Amino acid sequence: xxxxxxxxxxxxxxxxxxxxxxxxxxxxxxxxxxxxxxxxxxxxxxxxxxxxxxxxxxxxxxxxxxxxxxxxxxxxxxxxxxxxxxxxxxxxxxxxxxxxxxxxxxxxxxxxxxxxxxxxxxxxxxxxxxxxxxxxxxxxxxxxxxxxxxxxxxxxxxxxxxxxxxxxxxxxxxxxxxxxxxxxxxxxxxxxxxxxxxxxxxxxxxxxxxxxxxxxxxxxxxxxxxxxxxxxxxxxxxxxxxxxxxxxxx
Numbered sequence: 001x002x003x004x005x006x007x008x009x010x011x012x013x014x015x016x017x018x019x020x021x022x023x024x025x026x027x028x029x030x031x032x033x034x035x036x037x038x039x040x041x042x043x044x045x046x047x048x049x050x051x052x053x054x055x056x057x058x059x060x061x062x063x064x065x066x067x068x069x070x071x072x073x074x075x076x077x078x079x080x081x082x083x084x085x086x087x088x089x090x091x092x093x094x095x096x097x098x099x100x101x102x103x104x105x106x107x108x109x110x111x112x113x114x115x116x117x118x119x120x121x122x123x124x125x126x127x128x129x130x131x132x133x134x135x136x137x138x139x140x141x142x143x144x145x146x147x148x149x150x151x152x153x154x155x156x157x158x159x160x161x162x163x164x165x166x167x168x169x170x171x172x173x174x175x176x177x178x179x180x181x182x183x184x185x186x187x188x189x190x191x192x193x194x195x196x197x198x199x200x201x202x203x204x205x206x207x208x209x210x211x212x213x214x215x216x217x218x219x220x221x222x223x224x225x226x227x228x229x230x231x232x233x234x235x236x237x238x239x240x241x242x243x244x245x246x247x248x249x250x
Contacts, residue, residue, distance in 0.1 A: 014093025028057030134177025170238030186244025212245030
């Protein structure tokens, strides 16, 4: 049976590792040609592409900083030149300055908002014109704005902005046949999380509070994304799906 992703072109930002890498691999395994975006680590992005190619998939890597509109535009122009379409956007890349909010500085706020919430807005603005036959946008966020997590100072408010923006984009883009949703995974010991002060304490606490007794894996997040872009979930619009084994309930 032919996969509904055959012939589709997908852009996954921050796909060099963690959730992004798992999502890129899953979409490629289901037939999509995947653009692996990365900001700094060319070697890790190359590993993602090599993994996909070795499994018989199709992928290319494009470097672009999601906090820089010129770089975003250039990346999407390259996608248009090479593929003349974009069917799936997974906005996964995010960057924030960790620390307590009252110890933050205005430049930390600006950097975090630019690389998290503003990045989503710019991606949507410049990606939508390539989705001439409709498409799917999925935002990978977190519920750090719903719970006060150690070291998540200015990152939490940025994630709150992402949630609100996801809903606004969903309403405005649905008439164009573009379905927008988000996934809010629970904690997972990714490289990004482990860089946050107090990460070990947060992980231990999450394990104690999660009814399922374990943390979510990147592959499980990738499976949820795959479902949202498969065409089987197109009446799910503007939702932020929490996937944390029930931890947010306790």
